[in-house]
Amino acid sequence: MQNYDTDVAVVGGGLAGATMALAAAQAGLSVIVVDSIDPKTATDAAFDGRVSAIAFASCRMFEALGIWPALAQDAQPINDIVVTDGRVREGAAPLFLHFDHREIGDEPLGHLIENRHSRVVLIDALSSNSNIDYRAPMSITAAAPDLHGYNLTLSDGTSIRTRLAIGADGRGSRMRAWAGIKTIQWGYNQTGIVTTVHHRDDHHGIAQEYFLPSGPFAILPMTGRRASLVWTERPKLAEAILELDDAGFHDELEARFGTYLGPIEALGTRWSYPLGLQLARDYIAPRLALIADAAHGVHPIAGQGLNLGLRDVAALAQVLAETVRLGLDIGADDVLARYQQWRRFDNVSLAFIMDAMNRLFSNDFGPLRLARDLGLGLVNQVPPLRRFFMRQAGGSVGELPQLLRGEPL
Ligand SMILES: Cc1cc2nc3c(=O)[nH]c(=O)nc-3n(C[C@H](O)[C@H](O)[C@H](O)COP(=O)(O)OP(=O)(O)OC[C@H]3O[C@@H](n4cnc5c(N)ncnc54)[C@H](O)[C@@H]3O)c2cc1C
Known part of the structure; x- marks a missing residue:
């Protein structure tokens, strides 16, 4: 049975799935996106309510996909990142790490964009692309492969047969479970408590990260005199904080945020x-690739x-584009294996680095606190190390696919 409804079916049209669909369409493939x-x-x-730090390599990809001008309308450049250790109500300890974008070039370290703004731009782009059928x-x-394709059943009872299915259906991925991937x-x-704060003084595009004993407290600059917070607490305390009235919430917030940007005011919803x-x-798995949070x-x-x-x-789109150019089967095992080999090591190593950072920084144990302060202090003193970490944060290390270099497919 060689009849297909589409070349690629992307299951999940979140931020990653929608971008995947645009990239696959740019590679000349027909795409159905289901969300x-x-x-x-x-x-x-x-x-x-989240605001995402988009690394500069990711911004270049959005540029190559033609959606950067629309995203840029809400994008706040990240000029500097400042990292400090701290304790609640004591303010930040002396600075121990400062990344300044000017050390590695003219581009900012990345941009902060509200997820809801990115969703509007991505959904508009999906809906207006003639190679994409957005449902x-x-x-x-239900989903299952056969020898030459993948069969998907939709909630309205219709079915789709595709050469390749892409699982972009997030952490709880059913595509992953149906494929038996553990x-x-x-x-x-x-x-992570997320909320937006208005402040009196200009933030100058500086992102702050305080390491408090319960976990990181990130202050992410937004357009206007606003900042988005990712405020980490133990679940029980977070629940109590989320239930506080506005005055109580403001008090807890100020005890962590401090007053370095003048008076602050929390703006509405808490997530x-x-x-x-x-x-x-x-x-x-046969005829299936997982991407982003599904992986x-x-x-x-x-x-x-x-x-x-x-x-x-970017990696999967490039593998697919090269396969199309050679006239070969985009769902073949060796094509998918190339994608997995390209991405798995980078993802796993960064996941463990972030895991280790969180364990190292989310506690108040004296010797550990001293060791981490000395460690980051050392990075701050050694310019090549500082530049390495900045490039890593910007997503421009390793073998970069074309899109991340800003080149269309
Ligand atoms: C507090 C917090 C702050 C963060 N900050 C940042 C940051 O600054 N920078 C950064 O890079 N990352 C950040 N992240 C991570 C980032 O938000 C996620 O990695 C990203 O949103 C994952 O996108 P996704 O498209 O893979 O998954 P999701 O956003 O989970 O999308 C999955 C989609 O699949 C759909 N779906 C699920 N099941 C089905 C089905 N059966 N049929 C059809 N559709 C289905 C859902 O409707 C959904 O739209 C943060 C995360 C958190 C929690």
Whole structure:
């Protein structure tokens, strides 16, 4: 049976799946994207309060895909990253790490973009691309490969046959489960509280990360005099903080944020996310490739989760584009193996680095505190080390696929 409805079916039209669809379409493939969430809900202000740090290599990919001008309207450049150790109500300890973008070039270290803004831009791009058939709200309810294709059943009872299925359906991926791919996972006993704050003084594009005993407290500059917080607490305390009235919440917030940007005011909704690590043992199965959170979910300590997913997108899209050019089968085992080999080591090593950073920094044990302060102090004193970490954060190390170099496919 060689009849196909599409070359590629992307299951999950979140930030990674939508970008994957655009890249596959640019490679000349026909694409169906299926997402279970209504686009109106997905782009509503209440749906996702997160602001993502998008590394400069990922920004170049958005440029190559033609959506950067629209994303840039809400993008706050990250000029500097400042890391300090701290304790609640004591303010930040002396600075021990400072990344200044001017040390590695003219480009900022990345941009901060509100997820809800990115969703609007991506959904618009999906809907207006003639190679893409975007179906939402619609769920995949069953999926299985045959010898030459992959069969998907949709919640309205229709079915799709594709040459290649891409699982971009997030941490709870059903595509992964249906393919029998196991995961390694553990929780961090931490909750990430996310909210937006207005402040009086200019932030100058400086992102701050305080390491408090319960976990990192990140202050991420946004457009206007606003900042997005990723505030890590033990789950019980996070629950109590989330339930505080506005005055109580403000007090807890100020005890951590400090007053370095003048008076602050929390702006409305508070979101929370349980934090944990999850790694799929394999990224591929017959006629299936997993990308982004479906393949690896990491701690947000360094704002790298989505960026790793976007690197998967760029690598898989390039492998597919080269296969199309040679007139070969995009779902063949050796094609998918190339993708897995390109991405798995980078993802696993970064997941463990972030795991180790979180363990090292989320405690108040004196000797450990001294060791980490000395360690980061050392990085701060050695310019080549500093530049290495900045390039790593910018996503421009290793074998970069074309899209991450800003070159269209
Ligand atoms: C507090 C916090 C802060 C973060 N900050 C950053 C940051 O600054 N920078 C960064 O790079 N990363 C960051 N991350 C990580 C980042 O948010 C995630 O890696 C990213 O959102 C994952 O995107 P995704 O598209 O893979 O998955 P998801 O966003 O989970 O999307 C999956 C999609 O699949 C759909 N779906 C699921 N099942 C089905 C089905 N059966 N049928 C059809 N559709 C289905 C869902 O509707 C959903 O739209 C942060 C994470 C957290 C928790």
